[in-house]
Amino acid sequence: MCRWLPEYDHILFDKPGQGQKGIVLRTRKGGHRIPAKDLSQGTLVALALLTLAYLPEPPSVIGLEEIDRGLHPRLLRHLQDALYRLSYPESCGEKRPAIQVIATTHSPYLLDLYRDHPEEVVLAQKEGLEVQFKRLSDIAHYEEILGDAPLSEVWYSGVLGGVSVKP
């Protein structure tokens, strides 16, 4: 948490109401206690992702929609590390089984982090009410098309698909 949210130094708990438990973050400077209801959406998403990544027994499949929601783009490398911790536990020295993570994003910055792992990226092409899914590595001449360009720019151009098409 120190890397993701360095402005906080402790996670505390309180009881906001009868039968309820709440999370409170304590600021490193001043020791202010900020209840979860007053934290930003990005902070809450970060806490949730960190919790998932460090669960001793996570579920075998995890689905996350708009995984970068509210996160600063500079945090996306940490986000990728957290996802890889789930999917490749042996790389972090863990002995539990690998987790299948399915995450969606519209973030070009996050997409760029997967430039060298096209087998891990699936583009969704919306056409009217239909959606077609295509793995990046299955696109003919993918490496030649990408060249030295950022993946996000080439994706945005529409040449790889993965953009909405009018019915």
Added chain:
Amino acid sequence: MRVGFYCESPADRAALAVFTAAILGQPLESISMDLEAHSVPGFFNALDGVFRGVHYNSDAEALIIVVDSDRTEPHELTHDFQKDTGIGCRHCKIAQIIARARNQLKPRQSQAELKIAIGLAVPSIEACAWLARTNRSAKLPGKPVGRQGVHRSPSLSSSESFMAPTDRQSSWRPNG
């Protein structure tokens, strides 16, 4: 004719489609890709990939590539991108990227060679069109517009450009 457009916005694409259909004198069919750039740097970053992707993975017969000149040097017929005489000219930059990529491409499978047209939208020319549309005087301050005029072509050759260069500075705006 199946023609793809790579430009900076859907509005540009819509205008270009009308313009192109008028030049070709035939209706256009859309291609299997929906192309667009979100900025000028993004446009150039993806241009090589767009050309290669359209060449290999689309049913396009032609690709029209247009970008705004903004405050850069308008294209001149004396420019030669192979001799680097058009440094700063976006038209030459596009031509250079396309030429380089074309040299490395494998032939298309069961399709004719992709025809390419390059365009540079110069703000003064756009302003003239705006003036004409609003019935304002076509007499503009400064040098005459359209030193070389618009190049028309009944059909797109394998590498052809249409352009409308001007001496007028890009920052010019009509009065009132």
